[in-house]
Amino acid sequence: MALKPVIGKLVSKRVVLASASPRRQEILANVGLRFEVVPSWFKETLEKSSFAVPYEYAIETAKQKALEVANRMHLKHLRTPDIVIGADTIVTVGKQILEKPVDKQDAYKMLSSLSGKEHSVFTGVAIVHCSSKDNRLETEVTDFYEETKVKFAELSEELLWEYIHSGEPMDKAGGYGIQALGGMLVEYVHGDFLNVVGFPLNHFCKKLAELYYPPLKHTIQHVKHDSIPSVETFENLSDGESDSSNPMQHKSANKLERNGVPLSGAIHTPVNSGSIQPVCTVAVENQSGVMEYPAKFPSKIVELMDGFRASKALFVASKLKVFDLLKDKCILKPVDVANKIEASVCGTERLLDACASLGLLEKTHQGYSNTDSANTYLVSDREYSLHGYIIHSNDRLWHLFTHLEVAVKEGTMQTHQAFGKETEDLFQDSSYHSVEAKQRFMTAMHSIAKLTARDVATAFDLSQFRSVCDLGGCTGVLAHELVQKNPNLNVTVFDLPDVIANVSCFQPSGQHITPVAFTAGDFFKDNLPEADLYILSLILHDLNDEKIHILLSKISAICKPGSALLLAEIVLDEEKTHPPRAVLQSLSMTEGKQRSGSEYKQLLEKYGFTNVQIKITGNVLDAILGFKKTSAH
Numbered sequence: 001m002a003l004k005p006v007i008g009k010l011v012s013k014r015v016v017l018a019s020a021s022p023r024r025q026e027i028l029a030n031v032g033l034r035f036e037v038v039p040s041w042f043k044e045t046l047e048k049s050s051f052a053v054p055y056e057y058a059i060e061t062a063k064q065k066a067l068e069v070a071n072r073m074h075l076k077h078l079r080t081p082d083i084v085i086g087a088d089t090i091v092t093v094g095k096q097i098l099e100k101p102v103d104k105q106d107a108y109k110m111l112s113s114l115s116g117k118e119h120s121v122f123t124g125v126a127i128v129h130c131s132s133k134d135n136r137l138e139t140e141v142t143d144f145y146e147e148t149k150v151k152f153a154e155l156s157e158e159l160l161w162e163y164i165h166s167g168e169p170m171d172k173a174g175g176y177g178i179q180a181l182g183g184m185l186v187e188y189v190h191g192d193f194l195n196v197v198g199f200p201l202n203h204f205c206k207k208l209a210e211l212y213y214p215p216l217k218h219t220i221q222h223v224k225h226d227s228i229p230s231v232e233t234f235e236n237l238s239d240g241e242s243d244s245s246n247p248m249q250h251k252s253a254n255k256l257e258r259n260g261v262p263l264s265g266a267i268h269t270p271v272n273s274g275s276i277q278p279v280c281t282v283a284v285e286n287q288s289g290v291m292e293y294p295a296k297f298p299s300k301i302v303e304l305m306d307g308f309r310a311s312k313a314l315f316v317a318s319k320l321k322v323f324d325l326l327k328d329k330c331i332l333k334p335v336d337v338a339n340k341i342e343a344s345v346c347g348t349e350r351l352l353d354a355c356a357s358l359g360l361l362e363k364t365h366q367g368y369s370n371t372d373s374a375n376t377y378l379v380s381d382r383e384y385s386l387h388g389y390i391i392h393s394n395d396r397l398w399h400l401f402t403h404l405e406v407a408v409k410e411g412t413m414q415t416h417q418a419f420g421k422e423t424e425d426l427f428q429d430s431s432y433h434s435v436e437a438k439q440r441f442m443t444a445m446h447s448i449a450k451l452t453a454r455d456v457a458t459a460f461d462l463s464q465f466r467s468v469c470d471l472g473g474c475t476g477v478l479a480h481e482l483v484q485k486n487p488n489l490n491v492t493v494f495d496l497p498d499v500i501a502n503v504s505c506f507q508p509s510g511q512h513i514t515p516v517a518f519t520a521g522d523f524f525k526d527n528l529p530e531a532d533l534y535i536l537s538l539i540l541h542d543l544n545d546e547k548i549h550i551l552l553s554k555i556s557a558i559c560k561p562g563s564a565l566l567l568a569e570i571v572l573d574e575e576k577t578h579p580p581r582a583v584l585q586s587l588s589m590t591e592g593k594q595r596s597g598s599e600y601k602q603l604l605e606k607y608g609f610t611n612v613q614i615k616i617t618g619n620v621l622d623a624i625l626g627f628k629k630t631s632a633h
């Protein structure tokens with residue numbers, strides 16, 4: 001395959017995208033890059049006038065975003081990534097640099113200044129290679145920028161305001177999104193479209209090619225490009241090459257001299273044939289014995305076809321506590337693992353190999369060991385362990401999803417078919433459920449909350465509030481995170497008596513932990529504790545309209561003007577096809593539904609909340625904040 005090698009070079013690395021931009025995440029995920037998202041906390045406040053040209057500002061901001069994440073991961077979480085990617089998109093018109101509008105008026109100013117004119121969109125990108133020496137972080141930065149010219153049609157006042165009221169401009173440089181409604185404002189685009197969307201993919205791949213496949217002079221095919229230095233195209237690279245894990249140790253290798261050895265199966269692209277070959281194709285032999293490339297290789301479909309196998313391998317390895325056995329640099333042979341988990345040696349070996357192929361384990365001649373990511377997220381007693389949620393996925397969601405066909409036909413949740421008598425809600429009918437089942441469910445929610453709480457707690461400045469009530473706040477992970485970030489907050493978790501009875505074993509220990517209050521009750525039936533900020537995290541998407549009406553009316557009635565409601569949910573894009581995690585969750589067919597940003601906004605407004613702000617965190621959960629109308633409204 002021709003495209004895969006550049007991205008493939010990063011497969012075995014811990015790659016971090018230091019960006020909250022869902023567009024950047026999508027562009028990179030779409031080409032098969034595997035990465036973690038750690039949004040940067042670097043504030044975009046560099047003095048613009050100190051840069052001779054605008055793209056230097058974008059590059060420097062991208063660099064600072066990436067370096068902040070690299071440093072934070074290294075220092076705070078003791079996890080040094082291999083590569084951190086940062087990006088910054090700006091729009092320039094005349095001498096002005098436009099970033100994201102701060103409010104509608106600002107969006108109006110920006111869009112009016114672009115009306116009827118050509119402007120430039122610059123994205124600066126920084127690729128930071130990290131290593132840890134004597135516990136110190138060492139970084140090597142490669143950066144570049146890409147420019148695309150865009151011309152807007154003349155925009156009438158009416159069109160402008162209609163566009164601004166759609167909400168689309170707010171999180172986008174220059175106040176528009178070319179990939180959505182904003183595309184309708186555009187007369188022409190000269191250059192890389194994805195650069196406007198937020199990430200210059202083509203230039204990025206060329207940069208990777210430059211870093212990982214330094215060419216010998218005589219094999220270089222120069223490609224002319226306005227703003228990119230001449231390098232060989234990345235189309236000419238073959239997968240059949242040895243890996244170079246560090247481009248910096250790789251200055252003289254001539255990868256282009258090697259023949260394009262066909263990969264296993266029928267995937268094959270010849271190299272150095274002088275012309276650009278179709279990329280990523282299935283080769284088929286025609287009647288005269290000549291290889292042809294009739295269609296693009298359906299990598300995405302193949303990945304989806306096999307996805308269930310990968311999920312189940314992860315579930316079973318977690319259930320058998322394989323990652324617990326291999327924690328803390330422990331290296332074991334299959335036979336030792338098999339003995340400890342009381343399984344067959346041949347089965348264990350296949351499972352270990354599967355985990356190694358999925359990047360969860362490392363395999364050497366000495367045996368198998370956890371990757372860093374498995375150590376952090378898959379060992380069951382680690383702070384950020386996802387073990388609980390994985391077991392929930394195996395024991396509960398898996399069974400529900402085996403009934404998906406019926407679920408789709410009937411449009412109902414298949415709890416009864418999957419679990420017999422059990423009801424939908426583990427906590428509604430205690431006669432069917434053991435304490436263990438409830439604890440397992442709480443462990444699952446706890447582990448997902450550990451992953452998301454920080455980004456939800458810091459999505460907005462909450463310093464104006466004094467008291468918070470997290471309704472259905474379960475083990476109190478978000479509550480603790482809120483108190484840690486805002487030490488003056490009084491935080492109460494309000495949840496069902498069965499939940500509150502079991503929260504003690506989930507509480508953090510240590511001298512500096514500020515306490516959180518737990519109150520037992522049913523938010524549908526009982527009075528709610530008083531607070532000036534209410535939180536509903538992962539609640540609304542599971543409730544039908546009637547229940548939402550009861551709950552939101554109740555919260556709205558108790559909220560004084562200026563009080564607020566914070567929702568933590570996955571916010572769908574307006575087409576409701578992204579992010580896939582939310583769309584796939586919908587298939588559980590609970591009586592509730594996933595919503596887009598504008599739907600959450602409407603919902604909150606319907607119950608008297610105004611000035612609704614939405615923060616796409618880049619983590620699993622997004623945050624939506626609305627303020628109770630003052631009486632003047």
Ligand SMILES: Cc1cn([C@@H]2O[C@H](COP(=O)(O)OP(=O)(O)OP(=O)(O)O)[C@@H](O)[C@H]2O)c(=O)[nH]c1=O
Pocket residue numbers: 018019020021022023024039040044065087088089090091100121171172173174176177178179182196197198199
């Ligand atoms: C012109 C244009 C921009 N964008 C988005 O504008 C944000 C720029 O802001 P940034 O500061 O570079 O990034 P961010 O979103 O704040 O994320 P981060 O990297 O965390 O700073 C990015 O999102 C881009 O996609 C679009 O989605 N479409 C467009 O047509």
